[in-house]
Amino acid sequence: MSFVGLTRDEERRMLAGIGVARFEELLAAIPKEALCERPPAIPGPLSEIELRRLLGDWSRENHAADAVSFQGAGLYDHWIPAAVDALAGRSEFATAYTPYQAEVAQGTLTAIFEFQSLIAELTGCDVANASMYDGATAMVEAVLLARRHTGRKRVVVAGLVHPHHVAVLRTYLDPAEVTLVPEAPGLATPEEVRAVTGADVACVVYQQPDFFGLIGSPHALHALAHEAGALAVAVCDPIALALLEPPGRSPADGPRAADIVVGEAQCLGNPVSFGGPLLGFFAAHQSLLRGLPGRLAAQTVDRQGRRAFTLTLQTREQHIRREKATSNICTNQGLLALRATIYMGLLGREGMREVAELCVQKTHHAARLVQGIPGYRLPFTAPFFREFVVECPIGAREVIETGLEHGVRPGVNLGRFRPEWKNLLLVAVTEQRSRDQIERWAEALKQAGGAR
Amino acid sequence: MSAERRLLIEQGGPGHRGPALPACDVPARPLAELLPGVPLRDELRFPQVTEPEVVRHFIELSTLNHHVDRGVYPLGSCTMKHNPKINDELASLPGFAQAHPLAGDGATQGCLKVIATVQRLLAEITGFAAVTTQPAAGAHGELTGLLLIRAHHRARGEGEKRRRVIVPDSAHGTNPASVNLVGYETVVIRSGDHATVSLESLEKALDDRTAAVMLTVPNTLGLFEPQVLEVTRLAHAAGAQCYMDGANLNALVGRVRPGDLGFDVMHINVHKTFSTPHGGGGPGGGPVAVARHLEPFLPVPLAVSGPDGRLRLDWDRPQSIGRVHSFNGNFGILVRALAYILSLGPEGLREVSKMATLNANYLMRRLAGTYELPHPEPCMHEFVLSGRGLKKHGVRTLDVAKRLLDFGVHAPTVYFPLIVEEALMIEPTETETLDRLDYFAAAMERIAAEARDNPQLLRDAPHTTPVGRLDEGRAARELRLKWDPAARGAPARESATCR
Numbered sequence: 001m002s003f004v005g006l007t008r009d010e011e012r013r014m015l016a017g018i019g020v021a022r023f024e025e026l027l028a029a030i031p032k033e034a035l036c037e038r039p040p041a042i043p044g045p046l047s048e049i050e051l052r053r054l055l056g057d058w059s060r061e062n063h064a065a066d067a068v069s070f071q072g073a074g075l076y077d078h079w080i081p082a083a084v085d086a087l088a089g090r091s092e093f094a095t096a097y098t099p100y101q102a103e104v105a106q107g108t109l110t111a112i113f114e115f116q117s118l119i120a121e122l123t124g125c126d127v128a129n130a131s132m133y134d135g136a137t138a139m140v141e142a143v144l145l146a147r148r149h150t151g152r153k154r155v156v157v158a159g160l161v162h163p164h165h166v167a168v169l170r171t172y173l174d175p176a177e178v179t180l181v182p183e184a185p186g187l188a189t190p191e192e193v194r195a196v197t198g199a200d201v202a203c204v205v206y207q208q209p210d211f212f213g214l215i216g217s218p219h220a221l222h223a224l225a226h227e228a229g230a231l232a233v234a235v236c237d238p239i240a241l242a243l244l245e246p247p248g249r250s251p252a253d254g255p256r257a258a259d260i261v262v263g264e265a266q267c268l269g270n271p272v273s274f275g276g277p278l279l280g281f282f283a284a285h286q287s288l289l290r291g292l293p294g295r296l297a298a299q300t301v302d303r304q305g306r307r308a309f310t311l312t313l314q315t316r317e318q319h320i321r322r323e324k325a326t327s328n329i330c331t332n333q334g335l336l337a338l339r340a341t342i343y344m345g346l347l348g349r350e351g352m353r354e355v356a357e358l359c360v361q362k363t364h365h366a367a368r369l370v371q372g373i374p375g376y377r378l379p380f381t382a383p384f385f386r387e388f389v390v391e392c393p394i395g396a397r398e399v400i401e402t403g404l405e406h407g408v409r410p411g412v413n414l415g416r417f418r419p420e421w422k423n424l425l426l427v428a429v430t431e432q433r434s435r436d437q438i439e440r441w442a443e444a445l446k447q448a449g450g451a452r
Numbered sequence: 453m454s455a456e457r458r459l460l461i462e463q464g465g466p467g468h469r470g471p472a473l474p475a476c477d478v479p480a481r482p483l484a485e486l487l488p489g490v491p492l493r494d495e496l497r498f499p500q501v502t503e504p505e506v507v508r509h510f511i512e513l514s515t516l517n518h519h520v521d522r523g524v525y526p527l528g529s530c531t532m533k534h535n536p537k538i539n540d541e542l543a544s545l546p547g548f549a550q551a552h553p554l555a556g557d558g559a560t561q562g563c564l565k566v567i568a569t570v571q572r573l574l575a576e577i578t579g580f581a582a583v584t585t586q587p588a589a590g591a592h593g594e595l596t597g598l599l600l601i602r603a604h605h606r607a608r609g610e611g612e613k614r615r616r617v618i619v620p621d622s623a624h625g626t627n628p629a630s631v632n633l634v635g636y637e638t639v640v641i642r643s644g645d646h647a648t649v650s651l652e653s654l655e656k657a658l659d660d661r662t663a664a665v666m667l668t669v670p671n672t673l674g675l676f677e678p679q680v681l682e683v684t685r686l687a688h689a690a691g692a693q694c695y696m697d698g699a700n701l702n703a704l705v706g707r708v709r710p711g712d713l714g715f716d717v718m719h720i721n722v723h724k725t726f727s728t729p730h731g732g733g734g735p736g737g738g739p740v741a742v743a744r745h746l747e748p749f750l751p752v753p754l755a756v757s758g759p760d761g762r763l764r765l766d767w768d769r770p771q772s773i774g775r776v777h778s779f780n781g782n783f784g785i786l787v788r789a790l791a792y793i794l795s796l797g798p799e800g801l802r803e804v805s806k807m808a809t810l811n812a813n814y815l816m817r818r819l820a821g822t823y824e825l826p827h828p829e830p831c832m833h834e835f836v837l838s839g840r841g842l843k844k845h846g847v848r849t850l851d852v853a854k855r856l857l858d859f860g861v862h863a864p865t866v867y868f869p870l871i872v873e874e875a876l877m878i879e880p881t882e883t884e885t886l887d888r889l890d891y892f893a894a895a896m897e898r899i900a901a902e903a904r905d906n907p908q909l910l911r912d913a914p915h916t917t918p919v920g921r922l923d924e925g926r927a928a929r930e931l932r933l934k935w936d937p938a939a940r941g942a943p944a945r946e947s948a949t950c951r
Contacts, residue, residue, distance in 0.1 A: 002800050003534050003727075004807045005885035014814040014886065018830075023806060026813055026830040027707075029676040034713055039706050040577050044797025048538050051791055059547030061562035064555070071552040074778060081471055083507055085544075091521035092514035095535050098733040100527070100865075103917040104518035104857050108732035111513055114460055117934035121497050127933050130733065133588035136778040144633075164778050171599065171751070171774035172633075215490050243483075245491040264778065271544075274563040275553030275779020276588065277735035289931070295733065300927035302920040303912075307457075312927040318591070319868070323628035323638045330626050331589035331723065331738075335731030345460045345506045346470040349498040354473045357483065364486050365478035383487045400556070412554045435477040 067404060068437045070366075072387045072428025073211070073412040074135065074162050074264055075272040078239065078355070079432050081346050084269045088339045098295070098334070102310040103302075108334065109309035112297040115341040122238055122344075123261035124246025125283035130295040131337040132280030132329065135264025136168035139205065139235050141282060141293045141327055142260040143169060146203035146231040148291055148326075153177050156197050156204045158221055159188035160211040161235060163417045187382055190220040197228045203260075204228075207235040208247065212426065213363075213387030214380055215240075218247055222256045234258040238265045238281070238340075240385045243356035248283060260284045269343030270336050279336040290316060293327030358431035359386040362438060366429045369442040375449040379424070387428040389414070393449045396425040402448035408441045410448075460509055461935045464501035471503050497937035516918045517732070518862050524884060524892050526815075528834045528865035528877025529624070529672060531702045531724035536795060539728065539788035548787055553779040557764040563783065564763035568755040570739070570786045573793055574720055577801070578698070579709025580741035584750045586781040590699055593719025593738030594630035594666075596751060599773045600717055600742060601664045601693045602634055603749040607771070614663040614691070620649055622672045622869045627697060636663055643871055647673045647827050649683055658690040668697040669710065672869040672877070673827055674812060674834035676703075684714025693717065693746075701725040702881070703809060703832035706802030710741075717742045725804075726789035737785040751776045807882035808833040811889060815880055818893045822900045826872055834879035836872050847903040847910050849874040854921060855902065855913035859895040 006014070011023075020026060027035065046054065069077045088094070092107060099105030099112075112130045119128035132138035143155050156179050157166060170178055179201075182192050187210065197204055204225035209215050218234060225232040234247040250257035265279040266272065284292060290313065298312035318325040347355060363386050370376050375393030392399050396413040403410035415422030429438065483492065501509070518525070525532035543549070551563050571583040587593035598617070605614045617631045618639045628638040641657050644650030648671060658665075665687040670676045677683060684694045696710045696718035702725045704710070710718050722728050723736030730736070742750065752772045753765035765780075796804065809832050816825065816835040823837040839849035853863035853876070865877040880889060902909050914920065 002796065002803055003536065003883050004803055005883065006807055006810070010886045011810065014810055018810075018813045018817050020830075023810060026809055027676075028830065029678040030708060031678075031681050034681070034708050036707055036709060036712075039798035039802045040709075042573050042576055042793060042798055042801070044794040045800050046794045046797070048795075051538060051542065051794060054794070055542045055566075055787065055791060056545060058562040058565050059542075059545040061565070062547045062551045062555075062560050064548070064551035064560070065546035069550070069552060071554060073554050075552065077550070077552075079473075081503075083471075083503060087507065087510040087514070089540065090511075090514045092517045092519050093732055094519075094540070094729045095521045096517045096519040096732045097525065097527055097530050097532060097730045097862075101518070101853065101857060101863050102922050103854065103914050103919055104862065105516075105732075106918050107513035107515070107517035110457070110459070110516070111510070111732075113933075114935070117459075117461065118498065120934045121937065133592060133735075134778040136775070137588070137592070162778070164775060167775040168777065171776055172595075215487065217489075241493075242496055243492055245493050271549035271784075272552050273543075273549050274551040274560065274783040275781075276777065277782040277784050278588075278778055289933075296933055298927040298930070299932040300923045300930070302922050304920055306919055308919040308922050310922045310924055310927050312924070312931065312933075317625075318629035319625035321629075322625045323632045325625065325629040325632070328591040328595060328626050328629035328633050329589070330591045331721075331730075331734040331736040333588075333731075333735045334733030335729075336735060338732065342506065342510055345499055345501060345509070346503060347498075348464075348468075348470050348500050349496050350469050350500070351471070351473060352496060352498060358473060358476060360483065360486055361476050361480050362478055364481065383490050385487075397556075404559075409552070409555060409559075412552075413556070416554065431473060438478065 068408045070411045070427050070429060070441055071409050073426050075275065076267045076428055076430055077272065077432055078267045078430050080269050080271065081343065083346055084339050084342045087342050088335060093338055094335060099311060106308060109297050111338045111341050113299065113309045115337045116297060118341060118344045119281050119283050122241045123283040124249030124257065125261050126286035127289050128281060128283035129292050130297060131333045132282050132294060133333060134278035134280045136165040138262035138280030138282050139165050140169050140172045142233045142262045143203060143205065145260065145288060145291050146233060149288060150202045150230060152200050152202040154179060154200045154202065156181060156193060156201050158193045158204055158206040159216060161205060161207040162211045165235065187214060187216045190224055193221060194224045197224060197230060199229065201228055201230045203231040203233045205233040205235065209237060209240055209385045212380060212389045213384040214382040215385055222258055226256055231259040233260045236261055236263045238263060239267050239356050239359065242352035259288065265340050268340035270339050277333055277336055279333045279340055291326055292316065294329050294332055355431050362433055363388060363429040366427060366438050366441065370445060373442065373446045373449060376445060386430065387426060390425045390427055392423045392425055395422050399425055399445060399448040403444040406440055406444040408444050410441055410444055457512065459935050460499040460501055461937060462939045463505055464499060466500060468500045468502050470501065470506060524861040524888050526864050526878045526880050526892060527862055528879040529699055531879060531881055533727055533881035534883040535727050535729040536792060539791040542791050543784040543787040561763055564755045566787055566790055567780065568763050570790050571755060574739055574741055577705060578718060578720065578741045579711025581744040582747040582750060583739050583741045584754060585739045585786055586751045586777045587719065587738035587740055588777055588782050589734060589736045590719055590721040590738045591626040591630060593740045594626055595633055596740045596776050597695050597717040597719055598630055598634045600746045600749045601695065603773050604693060604746055605663055614661055616661045617663055618657050618665045622647060622871050623666065623668055624672065624697060624699060627666050646829065647871060648675055648677050649679060651679055651682060654683060654686060658686060658692060660691060662690055662692040664693045664695050666695040666697060668700060670700050670703050670832040673836045674831035675827060675829060676832055680713050699724060700833060703805055705805045707805050711743065717746055722785060722789040727792045728785045728788040735782050735785055737782045737789065749773050804882050811880040811882060811884055815878060815889055815893060819896055822897050834877060836869065837876040837878065838872055839874040839876055842903045845903045845907045847907045849876055851910035851913060852876065852899055855899045855910045856895060857914040858916045861892055861895060
């Protein structure tokens with residue numbers, strides 16, 4: 001198999017044009033001992049027919065599509081409208097590069113501008129960038145921005161932020177610079193957070209809803225972060241933001257807002273795809289604009305005065321500013337941001353809110369059902385959005401195994417994250433789940449609990 | 453007369469909406485009861501537009517883009533090659549697209565096979581011992597690689613002492629930016645006479661404070677470092693690690709293994725060499741390959757084979773630098789890269805670097821008389837011309853780039869690398885036919901003639917694109933970074949020109 005379009009005769013003509021007799025003469029600068037005599041020991045070539053068979057077989061080994069999913073923990077099985085795939089799959093979007101030549105990239109640039117606009121509206125922030133790799137790296141970049149902005153090092157992580165996000169933060173930072181509060185899982189009280197938020201703290205980071213799906217009261221966190229001269233960083237779910245008060249907006253005379261709002265936007269029209277590619281979003285207050293990581297599209301005009309869009313403030317970026325850049329990010333998640341833009345455009349004002357409300361209704365229906373099953377309980381009492389924790393009478397892992405026999409994946413085994421959580425099942429119920437499916441899920445839990 | 457394009461927020465209005473959601477089929481309760489005390493938002497100023505209009509909007513936007521499926525895209529350093537369509541199809545198979553990363557190893561053996569195979573094949577192709585597929589892009593891979601190097605020095609008790617990274621002045625901007633991110637300091641060395649590393653400068657810069665030398669091979673001028681073995685030997689002799697920026701792996705694939713050149717770690721841009729589409733700026737993938745001594749530090753998790761032959765994600769890696777991604781890296785991109793590698797096979801991969809090199813040299817020789825060629829040595833997969841000879845006509849490289857757009861081809865990378873004045877960095881890739889190369893060359897030749905005869909034509913270019921040259925200064929001054937939600941339902945303004 002080859003995608004090369006040159007014949008041997010053409011190759012000869014080209015070599016003659018270059019002025020060499022053999023191709024190998026062009027490789028004279030490469031040390032002889034570094035040139036491989038033989039091609040790499042890899043399989044192939046495979047035709048499309050063989051490739052489809054092989055990877056088709058592998059894909060079916062996942063059994064991903066044959067059970068109804070109640071799995072979440074950061075990535076969710078939301079509805080992806082058919083138009084998202086049809087539009088985002090177009091070559092014009094998929095096979096273009098970063099829009100460096102704006103005159104032939106207005107499609108991509110307009111879509112980025114619309115993405116920024118939608119994310120700014122959703123978060124209540126003044127500005128949003130063109131995307132980050134994922135929720136975890138978006139959160140890390142928010143922390144790095146806060147550290148540059150305040151000149152301080154330490155970071156307070158308040159309440160239950162996704163353990164993977166915290167893990168990535170610890171990789172990027174000196175782990176000693178990350179303070180988790182409280183030690184035990186649950187919502188952080190303002191008193192607990194205030195006790196560790198001193199004059200060396202760059203930012204207070206919290207997740208809303210938190211890793212267990214619980215909704216806290218962020219105003220107090222914003223206030224105490226600001227009292228300490230630190231920034232408030234909110235890690236949010238974009239579907240929840242269609243319903244909840246936007247953390248980046250401060251109402252007149254109201255409480256102060258979060259300075260930076262970031263999160264994972266896979267749920268906006270993107271498949272879970274075994275955890276990637278994902279879509280980080282990054283929004284912030286106007287005053288932080290020049291410290292933002294990543295790309296920004298801005299409106300301007302062309303020479304005929306027509307509205308057009310272009311990348312701007314590139315002097316923040318690595319290809320201009322090099323070691324003084326605000327981030328090293330170059331390639332981002334453009335095509336996923338486009339999918340999210342199409343998704344938000346299709347669902348619009350009404351649809352976004354309906355998805356969020358359906359999630360709330362169905363999640364609470366599931367929670368009501370589980371309360372009637374002997375042996376199971378809901379360990380937390382705070383309001384929850386699309387996800388909740390169930391304490392099982394047996395290991396969550398066994399509940400999941402029983403669920404598979406019933407054609408459901410009942411949730412995520414929290415024992416993966418901490419051994420003491422082994423009986424905790426994290427359950428997500430999106431708008432895609434029907435009443436029947438939720439009842440089948442409850443039945444699976446019942447069977448699993450009774451099988452002890 | 454064409455109506456000026458409207459943004460989504462300027463279309464539709466109250467009463468318009470997209471596809472419907474199902475009615476709530478569970479007993480509904482008031483939100484105030486379900487979410488007691490939770491402040492809800494009072495408004496969401498999102499568009500209100502029907503599905504047909506959303507579809508038209510994005511279809512119209514799509515027509516405004518140049519893309520590799522439409523025409524030549526010789527953007528240097530970006531490897532804009534053909535993206536086989538089968539790869540996208542395979543990545544979207546339900547078994548892959550719907551696989552949840554926390555479903556457990558037993559339920560995701562197919563995904564783990566993909567990751568384990570990509571780890572193995574990339575290690576073989578690059579000549580390294582092990583690979584992590586977690587980094588989501590090239591720069592993310594650079595950061596990961598530098599963290600591995602930092603962990604190596606720390607493990608040897610030299611973490612505090614070795615904090616400098618030597619980077620040639622021809623390097624990509626991501627290199628010094630990544631160095632800064634891990635708390636290291638960049639030491640820039642000037643290139644030698646042939647725009648390759650000056651061993652003298654390197655030796656002067658190397659000392660017991662050097663953590664690493666970062667090198668792009670071939671370098672950003674498309675030149676292979678003839679002394680690369682000496683560079684890595686000197687660096688190692690000074691106790692430093694050698695990092696290879698793999699952005700230009702397309703020049704080497706199947707012929708030269710960076711591991712054999714003495715490098716300790718490299719990243720691979722799978723969206724370049726292994727043809728996963730660029731998506732208008734991503735997603736890409738930046739797997740990192742390492743020599744044996746750095747393997748213990750690789751990020752968690754790695755896909756490994758258990759004693760029973762079953763695959764699992766290995767978390768028990770006590771020396772690991774930790775996680776660098778929320779889940780498993782850009783898995784869907786890895787499926788595409790795997791499909792590409794398997795499609796080509798061993799000989800096919802060798803053909804890639806051969807034809808990429810042949811195409812670049814052919815174009816370079818053909819254009820050498822028309823534009824200045826500061827470095828006339830044979831190039832690898834790309835080469836750099838200078839437009840400085842056109843300055844006497846009042847024409848700059850930017851004008852050449854903009855005029856090229858009128859010929860239905862994308863402009864090369866311009867003003868990079870920084871060490872060439874008025875640089876035009878051209879990377880044709882192996883998938884362009886001779887016909888296309890000749891067309892591109894003819895366009896470049898015609899533009900050079902126009903620069904002499906009618907320079908204003910270039911300064912006013914482009915002329916046939918959806919919009920004319922943009923006012924970048926105004927964009928940066930006004931900083932309008934989002935739409936005005938009050939513009940809902942705004943009437944279309946008519947454009948000033950007929951097309």
